[in-house]
Amino acid sequence: MSDLTSKSTLTHIQRLEAEAIHIMREVVAEATNPVMLYSVGKDSAVMLHLARKAFYPSPPPFPLLHVDTTWKFQEMYALRERMATESGMELLVYQNPEAQERGINPFDHGALHTDMWKTEGLKQALDKWGFDAAFGGARRDEEKSRAKERIFSFRTASHGWDPKNQRPELWNIYNARKNKGESIRVFPISNWTELDIWQYIHLNDVPIVPLYFAAVRPTFEWEGGLFMADDLPRLEKVLGYHPEITEKSIRFRTLGCFPLTGAVESTASTLVEVIQETLLTTTSERQGRVIDKDAGGAGMEVKKQQGYF
Amino acid sequence: MPGTDVIYQTEALIAEDIEAYLDLHQHKTMLRFITCGSVDDGKSTLIGRLLYDSKMIFEDQLAALEADSKKVGTQGGEIDFALLVDGLAAEREQGITIDVAYRFFSTEKRKFIVADCPGHEQYTRNMVTGASTADLAVILIDARKGVLTQTRRHSYLAHLIGIRHVVLAVNKMDLIGYDQAKYDAIVADYTAFAASIGIAAFTAMPISGFKGDNITALSSNTPWYSGPTLMGHLEAVEVNTSAEAARPFRMPVQWVNRPNLDFRGFSGLIANGTVKPGDAVRVLPSGKTSTVTRVVTLDGDLEVAGAGQSVTLCLADEIDCSRGDVLAAADAPPEVADQFEASLVWMADEAMVPGRAYWLKLAAQTVSVTVSQPKYTNNVNTMERLAAKTLELNAIGVAEITTDKPLVFEAYSDSRSLGGFILIDKISNATVAAGMLNFSLRRAQNVHWQALDVTREAHAQLKGQSPAVLWFTGLSGSGKSTIANLVEKKLHALGKHTFLLDGDNVRHGLNKDLGFTEADRIENIRRVGEVAKLMTDAGLIVLTAFISPFRAEREMVRALIPAGDFYEVFVDTPLEEAERRDVKGLYKKARSGALKNFTGIDSPYEAPESCEIRVDTLRESPEDAAERIVALITGEFMPVI
Numbered sequence: 001m002s003d004l005t006s007k008s009t010l011t012h013i014q015r016l017e018a019e020a021i022h023i024m025r026e027v028v029a030e031a032t033n034p035v036m037l038y039s040v041g042k043d044s045a046v047m048l049h050l051a052r053k054a055f056y057p058s059p060p061p062f063p064l065l066h067v068d069t070t071w072k073f074q075e076m077y078a079l080r081e082r083m084a085t086e087s088g089m090e091l092l093v094y095q096n097p098e099a100q101e102r103g104i105n106p107f108d109h110g111a112l113h114t115d116m117w118k119t120e121g122l123k124q125a126l127d128k129w130g131f132d133a134a135f136g137g138a139r140r141d142e143e144k145s146r147a148k149e150r151i152f153s154f155r156t157a158s159h160g161w162d163p164k165n166q167r168p169e170l171w172n173i174y175n176a177r178k179n180k181g182e183s184i185r186v187f188p189i190s191n192w193t194e195l196d197i198w199q200y201i202h203l204n205d206v207p208i209v210p211l212y213f214a215a216v217r218p219t220f221e222w223e224g225g226l227f228m229a230d231d232l233p234r235l236e237k238v239l240g241y242h243p244e245i246t247e248k249s250i251r252f253r254t255l256g257c258f259p260l261t262g263a264v265e266s267t268a269s270t271l272v273e274v275i276q277e278t279l280l281t282t283t284s285e286r287q288g289r290v291i292d293k294d295a296g297g298a299g300m301e302v303k304k305q306q307g308y309f
Numbered sequence: 310m311p312g313t314d315v316i317y318q319t320e321a322l323i324a325e326d327i328e329a330y331l332d333l334h335q336h337k338t339m340l341r342f343i344t345c346g347s348v349d350d351g352k353s354t355l356i357g358r359l360l361y362d363s364k365m366i367f368e369d370q371l372a373a374l375e376a377d378s379k380k381v382g383t384q385g386g387e388i389d390f391a392l393l394v395d396g397l398a399a400e401r402e403q404g405i406t407i408d409v410a411y412r413f414f415s416t417e418k419r420k421f422i423v424a425d426c427p428g429h430e431q432y433t434r435n436m437v438t439g440a441s442t443a444d445l446a447v448i449l450i451d452a453r454k455g456v457l458t459q460t461r462r463h464s465y466l467a468h469l470i471g472i473r474h475v476v477l478a479v480n481k482m483d484l485i486g487y488d489q490a491k492y493d494a495i496v497a498d499y500t501a502f503a504a505s506i507g508i509a510a511f512t513a514m515p516i517s518g519f520k521g522d523n524i525t526a527l528s529s530n531t532p533w534y535s536g537p538t539l540m541g542h543l544e545a546v547e548v549n550t551s552a553e554a555a556r557p558f559r560m561p562v563q564w565v566n567r568p569n570l571d572f573r574g575f576s577g578l579i580a581n582g583t584v585k586p587g588d589a590v591r592v593l594p595s596g597k598t599s600t601v602t603r604v605v606t607l608d609g610d611l612e613v614a615g616a617g618q619s620v621t622l623c624l625a626d627e628i629d630c631s632r633g634d635v636l637a638a639a640d641a642p643p644e645v646a647d648q649f650e651a652s653l654v655w656m657a658d659e660a661m662v663p664g665r666a667y668w669l670k671l672a673a674q675t676v677s678v679t680v681s682q683p684k685y686t687n688n689v690n691t692m693e694r695l696a697a698k699t700l701e702l703n704a705i706g707v708a709e710i711t712t713d714k715p716l717v718f719e720a721y722s723d724s725r726s727l728g729g730f731i732l733i734d735k736i737s738n739a740t741v742a743a744g745m746l747n748f749s750l751r752r753a754q755n756v757h758w759q760a761l762d763v764t765r766e767a768h769a770q771l772k773g774q775s776p777a778v779l780w781f782t783g784l785s786g787s788g789k790s791t792i793a794n795l796v797e798k799k800l801h802a803l804g805k806h807t808f809l810l811d812g813d814n815v816r817h818g819l820n821k822d823l824g825f826t827e828a829d830r831i832e833n834i835r836r837v838g839e840v841a842k843l844m845t846d847a848g849l850i851v852l853t854a855f856i857s858p859f860r861a862e863r864e865m866v867r868a869l870i871p872a873g874d875f876y877e878v879f880v881d882t883p884l885e886e887a888e889r890r891d892v893k894g895l896y897k898k899a900r901s902g903a904l905k906n907f908t909g910i911d912s913p914y915e916a917p918e919s920c921e922i923r924v925d926t927l928r929e930s931p932e933d934a935a936e937r938i939v940a941l942i943t944g945e946f947m948p949v950i
Contacts, residue, residue, distance in 0.1 A: 009548060010617045012339035012420040021619035022578040025563040029632050029673070054576070054619070056607040058568035140411045147410045166408060168434045168656050170441040170743045171729045172578070173670055177738040191422055193413045199335060276327040 013199060020047075020188040021054040022172060023151060024135065027186050028061055030176035031133035034186075035092070037122075038064040038083075040076040041255045042208050043137035045083075046197050047189055049206045051135075052087055059088035065134070067125055068095045069117035071106060071257035073230050079209050086207075094125035106259040107222075107238045113257070123159045126183060133176070133184045141193045151190050157181030198275045212274060214251040214266040220244060225262040228252075235259075253278070337420050338548055342474075343439045345426040345467065346449035347459035351480045355449065355518030356412055356425050357390020359540070362525045363414040390518070408432070409439040418544040426463075433466070433703040434656035437743055440467050441729070444548055445474035447539075452485045452515075456498050462689040468508050469652060469705065469745070471725060474546050475503070475511035478539065483517040487530045506692060512542055553616035557641035558582030558590070559719075559727060561672035562634045566621050574605055574621035575630055580672070580726035582638060583615040584622065589639035592630045593717040598639050599624040633674040635717040635727070643719045643727060646749030647712045652721075653680070655700035657734065657741035663699065664831040666865040667741065669712065671730035676716055677868065678732070679835075681709040682828070698828065700742075709750065713868075721745035735861050736915075768848030772806045776845035777942055778870050781854045782863060782917065783880030784909050785895055786887040788926050789854040792880060795935035797852050803943065808844055810837055811854040825906050831862050838866035845874060850942070858908045860915040876942065877920040884909045886927065 010018070027034050036051060038044050051060040064084060084091035099116040106113045126134060140147045150169045155161060157180075167175060178184060189197070201208060211228075218229040220243035229235055229245055236242055250263040251274070268277040322330045344352040378389040410425045424439030440446065446467040450460055467475065477499055485491050496513045503511055514523055515531050516539055522528035525540045537545070559580045566574040584590070588601045603623040604611040614620045622636065630636070637643055655661055663682040668675055685694040686706035700706050721728030732742040769776050779796065781789040790811055800807045816823075820836055823829040834857050841851045857863055867875045887909065888896040899907035906912045917923075922941065924934040 009338055010615075011335060012337050013335060015339050015617060018578055018617055018619040022563070025576055025619075026673075029564050053607040055564075055566065056605070056621070057572060057574075058566055141413045144410075147412060148408045163408065166435075167740045168438045168731075168743065170438060170731050170740070171725060172442070173672070173729065173731050175670065175731060175733050175738070175740045177668070177733055179738055191411065191413075193415075193420075195334070195415075196420075199331065202331065203335065272327055272331070275331065276323060279323045279327075279330075 013196060013203065016189075016192055016196060017050065017053070017200070019172070019191065020050045023174070023186060023188040024051055024054040024060075026174050026176065027133050027135065027184075028055070030174075031184070033129070033131050034062040034133040034135070035065045035126075035129065035131040036060070036062055036089075036135040037137070038066050038080070038091075039137065039255075040066065040072065040080045040209060041137070042197055042201065042212060043139065043189065045206050045208045046192075046200050047135060047137045048083060048087060049200075049204060050188060062135075063090035063092050065092045065094065065125060065129075065131075067118060067121045068093050069113070069121070069257050070095060070100070071113075071117075071259060073209070073211055073228070073255065073258050075209050075211055076255060079207065083207065092125070092129065094121055094128070096121035096124055105238050106257050113260070126159070131183065132178065133186055135186050135188060137189055138187050139192050139194075139197075140190050149187065149190070151187050152176060153185045153187065154178065155183050155185060159183070194278065195275070198271075198278060202271055202275065209255060211252045211255060213271070214249050214269045214273075216247050216249050217263075218245045219248045219250055219263060220246070222259070226250065226265070227261075228258055228263050230258045333417065334415070337415065337418065339420045339422065340445060340543060340546065340548055341422045341424070341443050342445040342447060342543065343424045343426050343436075343443045343467070343472075344447045344449060345436055345440075345463040347451065347454070347457045351451065351518045352425055352449050354390045355447075355478070355480065355516075356423055358518045358521060358524055359421075359423070360412060360414050361390060362521065362540070363416055408435050416540065416544055421543065431703070433462070434654070436463060437466060437470065437654050437656070440470045440472060441743065443467075443472055445476065445543070445546055446472045447476045447478050449478050449480050450495060450499070452479050452481045452491060452495065455495050456502060458689070460499075461502060461692075464503065464508065465506050465687070465689050465692070466654070466705070468506055469654075471721065471745075475508055476539070476542060477511050477513040479513065479515050480518055482515045482522060482531065483520045487515070487522075489531075489533045512537075514539060514542070553581050554583060556581035556616075556724070558584050558588070558636075558638040559643060559724070560584070560620075560622070560636045561674070561726065562630060562632055562636060563673045565631055572623070573627075574603075574623050575636060576619070576621045577636070577673070578619045578726075579614060579616050581616050581724055583613055584620075585613040586610075590622075590624070590636050591639040591642045592628060593635045593637055593642055594645045594715045595629060595634070596642075597628045597630075599626040599628050601625075635672070643717055644749055645715045645717050646751065647715050648750040649710045649712075649716075649718070650684075650707060650747045650750060651710050651730075652705070652707050652745045652747060653683075653700060653732075654743045655702060655704045655706070655741065656743060657739055658702055659734075659741070660702070661700040661742070662831055663708075663828045664835055665859075665861055666735060666868070668733040668735060669710070669716075669730050669744075670733060671716060671718065671728075671746075672726055674716060677713040677865075678710050680732070681711075683708045707747070710744070718746050718749070720748055735864060765846045765848070768846065770848075772848045774805050774848070774850060775874070776848050777850050777874045777876060778841045778845060778866075779850070779852045779876045779878055779938065779942065780841075780857070780863065780866065781852065781878045781880055782857045784882060784884060784887045784914055785856055785907070786890050786892050787880045787882035788924075788931055789856075789880045792878075792924065792931045792934050792938070793852045793854040795931055796938050799935055799939045800850060800943075803939070805850055805943075806848065807850045807852060809852045809854070810841060815840075827906070827912070830906075831859065834859075834862040834866065838862075838869050841866070842869045845870060856908050856914070858912065858914040860917065863917070876922060877917055878922040878924065878938065879917045879920045880924050880926060881916070882926045
């Protein structure tokens with residue numbers, strides 16, 4: 001087979017980048033009050049980098065919004081502050097006061113934790129600031145109902161998603177018109193795969209949370225999974241006992257709340273090693289996450305209809 | 310020929326030399342394709358197979374798939390690949406595909422994005438969504454059934470939307486015993502059909518998505534077939550980006566980048582051609598020219614940029630250029646026009662209404678348009694052209710489009726970016742149609758408005774008044790004409806120059822060719838609006854009394870009249886009250902069925918969401934209402950609404 005790559009043909013990474021930038025500019029041109037949801041994970045990191053490219057030399061003309069659960073890894077909070085400063089963007093942090101008050105945590109409350117802090121927290125934050133368009137870093141390769149979602153995804157005034165009645169989305173023309181109270185979730189990296197994300201981080205030196213790289217860290221086992229003891233005093237308080245801590249070389253494939261995100265034992269300490277391990281792995285990325293398994297096979301679809309990102 | 314061992318080579322490379330692998334992956338091109346065909350032709354199964362064979366399915370997904378296959382699978386407990394793709398709960402329950410699903414896989418040569426398109430006719434709009442971004446279409450045929458209506462329909466749509474590469478995958482060969490004669494007959498059948506709709510070439514292959522025949526390796530079950538395999542063909546087919554780069558430069562401006570007083574850049578995605586500093590460019594539609602000084606990106610200025618890249622351009626001159634304008638090669642600019650012939654795929658449950666104003670979005674341009682009655686629609690089963698009054702859901706037709714502002718465009722066959730558009734309903738905001746511009750009917754630049762020496766203002770000044778339109782709307786028998794007549798008498802008494810347009814003086818003359826269908830009622834209102842506009846240009850205060858039941862048409866007229874001069878007067882009388890009065894006996898006729906399309910009975914009335922004046926006829930007499938309206942427009946005091 002001959003090499004098909006000619007100089008005038010863009011690579012797939014170049015096409016994906018150009019597409020994401022085009023999407024972001026459309027939103028800024030047509031939405032009244034856009035915001036970028038920033039979860040501090042690797043997908044958010046790439047999305048933020050793309051935003052900086054899209055509007056350079058201006059800073060991206062919208063704020064970053066972190067819907068916080070108070071249960072994120074300490075290193076995530078550190079990177080969040082650093083990136084807000086570097087990008088010159090306003091950082092908004094929202095914590096659902098009701099979840100705060102009721103002491104909702106991932107150990108005692110399971111699915112309710114995600115629902116209260118993330119789903120409800122996100123709705124409250126969007127309503128509070130009146131955002132009419134929110135960028136999210138979801139990818140279609142992550143999960144089955146995501147694979148069906150449009151790039152411009154409409155939400156009713158109560159933030160619901162109607163998967164059977166999505167607007168047709170033709171070419172790269174996005175209809176951003178909406179009725180009163182409706183909002184749009186926009187997914188600029190819909191067409192990226194996990195490997196594309198890693199490749200892009202590699203090519204562009206995108207800063208990511210060091211937890212993605214293997215290091216010796218304090219771990220404990222809980223309900224059959226391996227977790228990191230990120231904030232031991234708080235952990236003990238919630239668990240009601242002192243977990244047995246073992247130092248292990250671990251890293252994370254995805255980052256969420258530290259008690260909901262399983263670690264994997266690994267020695268991949270550089271980006272290239274992480275990519276290598278990712279490619280050779282035999283389990284999917286979201287497997288370490290508890291959220292998709294709720295409510296049977298349709299877990300994510302149900303959550304999205306309720307307003308989860 | 311590539312076979313399954315391709316994947317193993319990749320895996321070995323990842324393990325042994327990850328840097329080399331990344332370099333290889335980085336230089337891969339991308340092919341976007343769709344799979345389409347009739348219900349149960351095995352589209353989802355085929356995609357599942359492609360993912361499986363290119364090792365895109367992880368162990369945990371496979372375990373879940375095996376469990377699901379036993380529970381809800383349709384393959385008698387064997388792995389049901391379709392379950393990988395049909396992601397919505399309703400789809401898994403019903404075993405059908407409702408919406409497009411995007412799936413990703415890659416081989417050593419390419420990254421692929423595949424859109425799995427629904428087969429059911431009612432989801433055709435979703436199929437068109439998938440096709441609009443595709444370079445190639447895989448048309449699946451169930452070998453037991455041959456060419457079906459959906460096969461023809463989807464082939465036609467794929468061709469209409471400009472997909473240049475077509476693969477005819479004759480699937481389920483295992484179920485006909487890999488019979489070559491049957492395969493040849495299907496290919497011959499399709500060849501005849503393809504030629505009739507203008508598909509010049511396609512690649513046919515016998516496959517089984519379920520068994521894996523001829524997917525990644527040639528199958529021993531079809532020794533009479535010499536290739537290529539499906540995967541081999543997908544890897545080898547040429548992508549179109551190089552063709553786009555060879556055309557003259559065009560970049561629709563999405564956003565003007567102004568971080569400070571020293572920088573002004575124009576951001577956009579290059580649709581065609583290349584651009585470099587020093588190039589002469591023209592801004593359309595204004596036609597002003599300048600020179601590119603910089604091609605700006607975060608990674609540093611570029612020496613040259615081409616089709617498919619998102620960039621920011623700086624120009625040498627401070628010329629007017631904003632979102633919606635198109636930057637183009639100065640010596641080869643695209644056309645500018647305001648009347649077109651276009652092909653339309655109607656995507657809304659509510660049929661197209663000829664004459665109604667819709668938004669048209671093309672690249673970064675949004676304009677108000679009206680669509681004519683279709684010239685014809687295409688029957689996708691027979692490919693016959695049929696006369697039609699409208700376009701229903703999923704109909705494909707050709708119609709004329711008139712825009713309210715000049716549009717920068719190219720024929721869709723030359724440029725998807727500057728020839729493809731969507732239509733948006735002004736009230737619901739839904740995307741109601743996909744369209745492709747075929748050609749302009751006349752060049753807008755050749756049409757010059759006659760420069761008027763005696764202006765609108767001069768006409769008004771002579772009469773000593775501000776022109777205005779008082780647009781009375783409400784149910785039949787609500788009291789529109791009564792109040793409008795009183796207002797006109799009072800204005801006349803005050804020495805104002807007025808004119809009242811109503812059904813009596815319009816329907817019998819100017820609009821006597823119009824009936825009472827929805828389309829005709831809209832045309833009626835459009836003409837009245839245009840006449841009212843001319844009369845205000847002449848300095849008159851115009852009063853109109855028409856039911857004008859549709860919000861969209863009232864908004865259309867409002868858009869014609871200078872801001873502040875249009876007063877929507879909602880004569881609000883409840884249906885029961887209007888029917889009780891029944892001055893002309895029309896409600897009685899409508900109730901008996903003798904009168905069709907009667908507003909309030911079998912045709913809707915859309916009350917204004919906001920209007921300048923509302924008259925509640927149950928609480929305010931016509932005389933009082935008229936007084937209030939006169940006071941408002943002569944500026945004596947502000948209204949109490």
